[in-house]
Amino acid sequence: MKKSTLRRLGLAAMTGAALALAGCATPFKADVARFQSALPAPQGQSFVVEAGNPALAGGIEFGQYANLVASELTRYGYRPAAPGERADLVVRMDYGVDKGRERVVSSPSFGDPWYGGYYGRGFYRPVIARGPGGRRYVYGYRDPFLWGGFGPGWGGTDVTSYTVYTSGLNLQINRAADGSRLFEGQAEAQSRDNNLQTIVPNLVEAMFTGFPGNSGERVRITVAPPEKG
Numbered sequence: 001m002k003k004s005t006l007r008r009l010g011l012a013a014m015t016g017a018a019l020a021l022a023g024c025a026t027p028f029k030a031d032v033a034r035f036q037s038a039l040p041a042p043q044g045q046s047f048v049v050e051a052g053n054p055a056l057a058g059g060i061e062f063g064q065y066a067n068l069v070a071s072e073l074t075r076y077g078y079r080p081a082a083p084g085e086r087a088d089l090v091v092r093m094d095y096g097v098d099k100g101r102e103r104v105v106s107s108p109s110f111g112d113p114w115y116g117g118y119y120g121r122g123f124y125r126p127v128i129a130r131g132p133g134g135r136r137y138v139y140g141y142r143d144p145f146l147w148g149g150f151g152p153g154w155g156g157t158d159v160t161s162y163t164v165y166t167s168g169l170n171l172q173i174n175r176a177a178d179g180s181r182l183f184e185g186q187a188e189a190q191s192r193d194n195n196l197q198t199i200v201p202n203l204v205e206a207m208f209t210g211f212p213g214n215s216g217e218r219v220r221i222t223v224a225p226p227e228k229g
Contacts, residue, residue: 042077052094169203
């Protein structure tokens with residue numbers, strides 16, 4: 001096969017892989033643990049959503065996430081307390097993301113031997129050896145076809161690194177009258193993105209998937225990526 005044909009095939013394969021990666025979105029996966037004790041069945045009980053962390057209280061961003069939680073509870077049959085009304089339930093929410101840690105991944109290198117490789121330096125490479133007294137000399141040329149230059153990996157191993165972030169959402173539901181704990185849940189996820197505006201809505205959706213769940217059960221919840229367009 002001609003070098004130009006092989007090169008075109010290599011470039012076409014790389015282009016196809018890039019398009020495939022660009023065309024698919026990664027689902028969001030979270031590990032969710034939920035516990036409950038005497039959580040009343042939804043019959044229109046009123047609730048308020050408060051910040052578990054005082055530093056978040058009153059924030060506009062917190063308010064957006066609190067609205068998401070309120071929307072989910074309303075969908076299940078509870079209702080937001082009216083202004084001035086004493087709520088039946090107090091919902092406390094806390095969330096955050098860590099500073100991340102580096103993850104190193106190695107994979108075979110499938111570089112084009114002509115493009116930027118053998119072709120850039122000449123297709124045949126001189127083979128260098130050492131003779132008597134340590135003198136270096138050229139005794140032939142290395143043909144990648146004959147010497148296995150096109151074996152697995154072609155060029156060896158590629159090592160890349162990226163940052164992985166761990167995020168979490170804690171949710172508690174207490175009876176307002178006596179402060180007794182009725183429900184608590186934790187959702188945790190790992191991602192390569194630390195943008196809370198993307199992460200927290202996914203954690204909230206995971207928390208309320210199959211709510212309230214089986215007490216003491218830890219499940220993996222997959223949140224589908226948003227549809228394009």
